[in-house]
Amino acid sequence: NAGVMQNPxxxxxxxxxEARLRCSPMKGHSHVYWYRQLPEEGLKFMVYLQKENIxxxxxxPKERFSAEFPKEGPSILRIQQxxxxxxxxxxxxxxxxxxxxxxxxxxxxxxxxx
Amino acid sequence: xxSVTQMEGPVTLSEEAFLTINCTYTATGYPxxxxxxxxxxxxxxxxLKATKADDKGSNKGFEATYRxxxxxxxxxxxxxxxxxSAVYFCALSGTGGGNKLTFGxxxxxKVEL
Numbered sequence: 001n002a003g004v005m006q007n008p009x010x011x012x013x014x015x016x017x018e019a020r021l022r023c024s025p026m027k028g029h030s031h032v033y034w035y036r037q038l039p040e041e042g043l044k045f046m047v048y049l050q051k052e053n054i055x056x057x058x059x060x061p062k063e064r065f066s067a068e069f070p071k072e073g074p075s076i077l078r079i080q081q082x083x084x085x086x087x088x089x090x091x092x093x094x095x096x097x098x099x100x101x102x103x104x105x106x107x108x109x110x111x112x113x114x
Numbered sequence: 115x116x117s118v119t120q121m122e123g124p125v126t127l128s129e130e131a132f133l134t135i136n137c138t139y140t141a142t143g144y145p146x147x148x149x150x151x152x153x154x155x156x157x158x159x160x161x162l163k164a165t166k167a168d169d170k171g172s173n174k175g176f177e178a179t180y181r182x183x184x185x186x187x188x189x190x191x192x193x194x195x196x197x198x199s200a201v202y203f204c205a206l207s208g209t210g211g212g213n214k215l216t217f218g219x220x221x222x223x224k225v226e227l
Contacts, residue, residue: 004157033214042118042203042217043158056214091158103215105150105158 002026004094005074006106013082013113021077021109025094032075033103034067037089049075082113116141120204120218127194127225135189135221137178137204145206147171147180147187148215152201161189161202194225 005024013019025032030051035043048056049069060067064082069075079086089110093103121136139147146165150158162171167182176191187204204218 006157035215035217040219042219043205043215045214045216048214093158102160107155107157 004029004092004104004106006090006092006109008109009107011109011111013111015083015113016081019079019082019086019111019113021079021090021092021111022074023077023092023094023106024074025092026104029094029096029104031095031097031103032069033093033095034075034077035091035093037091037108039088043091046077079111082111084113087111087113116145116206116208116216118204118206118216118218120202120221122219123201123222125221125223127223129196129225129227130193131225133189133191133194133198133223135202135204135223137187137189137218139185139187139204139206141185141206141208141216143208144182145208147178148205148207149176149178149187149189150203150205150217152203152220154200158203194223196225196227199223199225 007022032049034046037043045059047060047067064080066078089108091108093105095103117140119138148163149161151161152158162173164171164180170179178187178189201220201222203220205215207215
């Protein structure tokens with residue numbers, strides 16, 4: 001059973017471009033969480049999704065950021081018009097249920113905006 | 115709001131030394147507490163957890179006790195190995211459980227021969 005797969009592992013974008021980060025949850029997991037780790041900071045919650053639904057997006061910046069988890073395919077975190085402050089490691093986690101079950105993390109995508 | 119504070123690293127120890135990584139938290143209600151570990155090049159893995167006051171979580175020789183009176187969840191291991199070199203994250207989940215976690219900044223541990 002493969003773990004949570006994130007790709008790409010490293011992504012370089014110029015200011016103003018779009019960044020797309022992908023997360024394939026573990027088999028049988030229908031709940032996905034995205035976290036961001038800025039330099040010298042801990043992981044910060046961004047968004048919680050179930051298939052085709054956003055459950056909690058309280059940690060998402062109000063502009064330029066969006067997330068989806070379609071019925072088929074991976075979860076996508078999209079950042080439009082990236083700025084240097086978006087440079088960070090983005091981690092995805094998945095769980096079979098939302099409450100009181102262990103979340104399994106991917107290896108992360110390191111985004112660098114130049 | 116919820117917050118987690120853990121000691122800054124890097125922490126460098128000799129093999130077989132005793133390890134303590136301090137973690138304190140601020141939260142409303144009764145959160146669950148976790149330690150995650152990240153080995154080089156890998157994702158975060160759950161190391162141990164405790165869901166109520168005075169619970170002790172343990173795994174792979176590591177242990178931590180949920181201390182409500184001091185709002186702490188310090189990680190300890192009696193004898194570290196080189197293979198324990200990693201970054202350790204303390205985290206809490208809000209009351210009611212779930213996987214919306216609040217993390218500390220992480221503490222890098224280096225164990226040398």
